[in-house]
Amino acid sequence: MALSVLYIGGTGQISLPCVEASVRAGHKVTVLNRGRTAVALPAGVEARVGDMDDAAYRELADDHFDVVAQFRVFTADQMKRDIATFTGKTGQYVFISSASVYEKPVRHYMMTERTPLENKFWQYSRDKIACERLLRDQDKLVYTIVRPSHTVRTGMPIQVGNHDLVLRRMIAGKPVIIAGDGSSLWTLTRAIDLAEPFVRLLGNARALNDDFHITTDRGFTWNQIHDAIARGLGVASSHAHVPTDTLIRYVKEWEGGLMGDKTWSALFDNSKVKSVAGPFEASQDIDEILSESIVHAKERLKAPAPDESEEDRLMDRIIAAQDALGR
Template identity: 45%
Template sequence: MKLLFIGGTGLISQAVSRLVISQGHELYLFNRGRRQDFVPEGAKVIEGDIRDAASAAEALRGHEWDAVVDWIVFTPDQARADIELFRDRTKQYVFISSASAYQKPLRHYIITESTPLENPYWQYSRDKIACEKLLMDEHKASGFPVTIVRPSYTYGDTMIPAAINSWEKPWSIVDRMRRGKPVIVHGDGTSLWTMTHNTDFAVGFAGLLGRPEAIGEAYHITSDEVLTWNQIYEAIGRAAGIEPKLVHIASDFIISHWPDMEGGLLGDKAVSAVFDNSKIRALVPDFKPKVPFAEGIRKTIAWFEAAPERCAVDEEWNARCDRLIEAHERARTAAGG
């Protein structure tokens, strides 16, 4: 197939890009050319900015695609621009939504694609829901060939996944563990979560491309392994050669001091998430997640340690953690805890 990925070098998309190249597809990446290290051999790069509609249309003029995947659509306006740009130019358009769009709080802890979409805590998720509605309405009205994919927490070499970590400098949590400093776990650490390695995600995702049965449908693609957050943090520590010191702080207390965490906690990671992958597996029988978190996080730690410059530490985030832990201890002492 002739494929176009808008982006294609990010945390999730880089694994899909590598896989579709290995499968023999012709892959074009349309992006700003800022992550050349993650462009797989064999991909053709068209440099440009998808947010500049006129220049994007000119850069892509003359092309038609078997599938277009826009990895960086976050708002309805961006989705609407893609509809206009790719209408009649692709047999399939894949929108990357988010599993955080599912109902919060859940009425049932097992999530299927028919679980309602409703997130009162996170604007990011509400925007994804609005994009889904816009695209599905367009599919019903004009036949726009949309497929919706909802990743959950997906990681790879470049991400040390934790509910509370520095996004810009993810090595920070490992550095904190190795220095013997406590790391914050929301709640009591026993809520359930699903971590998905990007190579496992890629198998399910690639299997949707070019499939007429996937048009007008939504799929989540996640691991089948279910872990508690305590187990996740302990696995990160073991991969780093340390037994981490965990301090458990209620999500509400965290948010009272860090309001910017409301979406990521109450709108996502503070809620148990167990996914039924029957729908993706029925269409893509090859989707059989193979990378347990303990193995995947060891590979991630090794990737960071292979180049010291990757192991940058976010000292501002560190100080923020220290202040939150101190505030929590003061509150416990005042309450006689």
């Protein structure tokens, strides 16, 4: 069944492949974004330029889209505005949350949709939890919650530090920091692999007023991930293992992304989404998963390298201090 679908976002890491998959499914797609990227949308997609604070945003709801896929809500205030804007004006409001909402510290390495929602380390995750609760606490706007985990397309899954800085360290033959001993398991999913089951949730009666995560079915250690990145760049990898709590003492801002997410092993049981959207196969080959990200990274790295940054010097200091222990 062809649907009218509004994507709020639509050109991002995850949303663009979802737009493309929606077009392939025969849906009539409209995209609202701020017009700050030159990403080409598929033929037939209607592009509207605007922001969520514009008066035109409220008027957009009057088009009564069958589905509104919201990729750009991050706070409770934004969610309250969307509930007021789209209640009674769409058949399904799809909120893109995050798998980082699942309880940290973890009690079990395998996440299901029954895993409690609690993250005392990361404000980003707590804000997403607050958005989810607002949806559940009302009964007028029909919703579906989707929780991607680490999903890759143009970005690079670096565990610690600025991504392109770390890539340049790899190319220069310098060690890169990995929290702990690098053996915790992490799940990486290609955006194109998430997009197909995502689109099958749209207009799906069994998906209404429910929540789902969508990931691949296996994990990789952070050592394996960084080795694969180095392999894709054609360089040798050099790991510098540093305890997570030590890293946070150096940079408090690293706490959210590490203790709130990447330090813990995180694997996902996808049986729930498969029971509703149907079976799907997401790549389990690390080199294939990273191939598109590698292409984009190589293109970015053609730009002249910036001068050595404070973060780069800090990483050298942390690695030297850790390496000196026991000597």
